[in-house]
Amino acid sequence: MAKRPIIALPDPVLRKVSAPIERVDDDLRRLMDDMLETMYAAPGVGLAAIQVGIPRRVVVLDVAPEGEGPRPLCLVNPEIVALGSEMRLHEEGCLSIPEVLVEIERPATLTVRYLDRDGEPRELAAEGLLATVLQHEINHLDGKLIIDFLSSLKRDMVVRKFKKQARTTEAL
Numbered sequence: 458m459a460k461r462p463i464i465a466l467p468d469p470v471l472r473k474v475s476a477p478i479e480r481v482d483d484d485l486r487r488l489m490d491d492m493l494e495t496m497y498a499a500p501g502v503g504l505a506a507i508q509v510g511i512p513r514r515v516v517v518l519d520v521a522p523e524g525e526g527p528r529p530l531c532l533v534n535p536e537i538v539a540l541g542s543e544m545r546l547h548e549e550g551c552l553s554i555p556e557v558l559v560e561i562e563r564p565a566t567l568t569v570r571y572l573d574r575d576g577e578p579r580e581l582a583a584e585g586l587l588a589t590v591l592q593h594e595i596n597h598l599d600g601k602l603i604i605d606f607l608s609s610l611k612r613d614m615v616v617r618k619f620k621k622q623a624r625t626t627e628a629l
């Protein structure tokens with residue numbers, strides 16, 4: 458396993474729509490292992506492949522409470538097949554947008570269909586933090602970020618801040 462660098466705003470790669478995986482093989486399992494290691498080291502509760510520069514529909518996550526983990530979950534080609542009508546509010550962060558928190562209201566329950574690490578089709582009914590994280594990560598696969606839930610004014614402020622930071626880093 459190897460930790461991979463996490464891509465951050467304003468890198469345009471984060472806006473790419475990820476392509477479906479055709480075959481679950483050892484190369485893909487290696488990528489998922491790397492993604493888990495990267496996520497745990499960050500630390501974070503979820504990571505999409507696009508965040509390490511790979512535009513493929515793969516996400517890893519672990520929402521086990523501290524002291525109860527790890528409970529890693531790998532989802533290939535995840536697809537939301539049902540959303541509940543009740544909503545849940547959560548202050549979300551993103552490993553690609555450090556130090557920014559956005560309060561987002563999303564459906565509190567959902568059902569997701571995906572392929573597991575062995576390529577077996579599975580269905581998962583989720584609620585609470587897991588439902589939130591799943592929606593956040595699946596958004597990444599479609600190039601959607603938490604800042605898209607902000608007003609355009611606030612979004613521009615965040616993007617400007619990250620562009621400025623990127624310029625400063627390059628200058629060093």
Ligand SMILES: [Zn+2]
Nearest residue numbers: 550551552553
């Ligand atoms: Zn994120």
